[in-house]
Amino acid sequence: MTYPRSEIAVFLINLKRSEKRRRDMADRLAQLGLPYTVFDAVDGRANWATLAPSVDIAAFERNTGRRVLPGEIGTYHSHLGVWQAFVDSGQRIALVLEDDVVFHDDFLSALDLAVAAVDQWDFLKLNKIRAKHPRLQGKIGPYDLNAYVGAATGLGAYLITHDLATRLLPAMLPITRPIDHELDRIFVHDFRHFGLEPFPSHVDDGNESTITGSSFSEVQKFPKWKRLPNYALRLRNLIGKAIYLARSRQR
Numbered sequence: 001m002t003y004p005r006s007e008i009a010v011f012l013i014n015l016k017r018s019e020k021r022r023r024d025m026a027d028r029l030a031q032l033g034l035p036y037t038v039f040d041a042v043d044g045r046a047n048w049a050t051l052a053p054s055v056d057i058a059a060f061e062r063n064t065g066r067r068v069l070p071g072e073i074g075t076y077h078s079h080l081g082v083w084q085a086f087v088d089s090g091q092r093i094a095l096v097l098e099d100d101v102v103f104h105d106d107f108l109s110a111l112d113l114a115v116a117a118v119d120q121w122d123f124l125k126l127n128k129i130r131a132k133h134p135r136l137q138g139k140i141g142p143y144d145l146n147a148y149v150g151a152a153t154g155l156g157a158y159l160i161t162h163d164l165a166t167r168l169l170p171a172m173l174p175i176t177r178p179i180d181h182e183l184d185r186i187f188v189h190d191f192r193h194f195g196l197e198p199f200p201s202h203v204d205d206g207n208e209s210t211i212t213g214s215s216f217s218e219v220q221k222f223p224k225w226k227r228l229p230n231y232a233l234r235l236r237n238l239i240g241k242a243i244y245l246a247r248s249r250q251r
Contacts, residue, residue: 003115005108009094010036011082013075015043021099028103036097039082044074051077059176065227067220076179079155080172083165091162093118098156100205101127110200113141114159120145122164123183125195127202129154135245137194144197149242151234152193153180156203164191185237187244 012029014022022038029036044051048070054077060068079096086094093115107126114124117140124145125131132150139145171189172182186193221227 003093003118005034005111005115007091007093008111008115009086009089009091010034010097011039011085011094012036012097012099013039013041013078013082014099015041017043018099025097025099025101028101032103032108034095034108037085039078039085042074042077042081044070044072044077047074054173054175056174056176059174061222062229063177063181063233065222065230067222069218071218072178073175076172076175079179080169083160083169086160087162087165087169093162094160094165096155096158096160098203100203101157101201102204104200104202107200109141110143110196111159113143114196117145118159118161120192121159121194122161122191123193124159125152125154125193125199126157126159127154127199128152128156128195129180129203131195131197131199134195134197137192140196146195146197147186147193147245148184148195149238149245151237152184152195153178154203155180155183157201167191185240187240190244192248 010029012022012025014025042051051070051073055068055073057068082094082096086096095111110126114121114126120138120140130151130153131146131148132152134144134146134148137145137147168183168189168191172179176182183189183193
C-alpha cells in the first residue's frame, strides 16, 4: 500500500524558549522536504501548578525511584496534546518529532517503507534511548521490525496510528511514570510497540536536556534502599512484556 508523505501528519514538539533547537530542526526538515506543524511544548516548569494535579506523585516516585521533574510532566502533556491534534486531523498516521533529532541519510526511504507497512505496527520508533533485548517480529525492506523484552524508551521520533492514539488518550492519566515508560507497558495497553532497526535517526541534545538539565544535574535519585520498589517494578515489567510477546506471537 502506498501512502504519500503529504498525507502523514508531521508534528515537531518544541518549547518556545528553545529557539536554537527550533531553527536547527527547521533546517534539518527543510533538507528532507517534509512539511510539518510546530507544536508548542507544554512548559512543565512554568506551568507546574496547573500540571501537578495530573500526577500521582507518590506512585511516580515509587515507580521511578526519584523525584518528579516538572519538565518530564510537560513533555508527557506535550505528547498527549500532539496525539489529540493528530486525532482531530483525521489523518491515519502521524510522525512525531522532538526537537533534538538528527536524521540519517536513509530516513526518508525508511519512512516510506514504514508507512507502506502500517498494517504491521501500531507504534514504531525511529530512534531510541534504550532498546534492550530485541525480538524480531518481521522485516520491512532491509530493516528489522523489533519488539523489546527489555526497556524500550525514548520518543525522539516515532510513528503512531490514528486508532492507537484514539485508544491511548483516555488511558494515560493520571501520570505515574514518564510517558515513554508508560508506553513501554505493552502488556497493559495491548498494542504493537516496535522499533525499526537499524534506526534511521538518533537524538543529540548536546548534553543539555530541557528535562534533566546539564549532564542529568536535576535528577534526584533516592537512596538505593528506597528504590527497591522500582527494582521490583522493572522485574515485573520484564516478565509482563515477555509473556505478552510470547502470547501475541501465537495469535
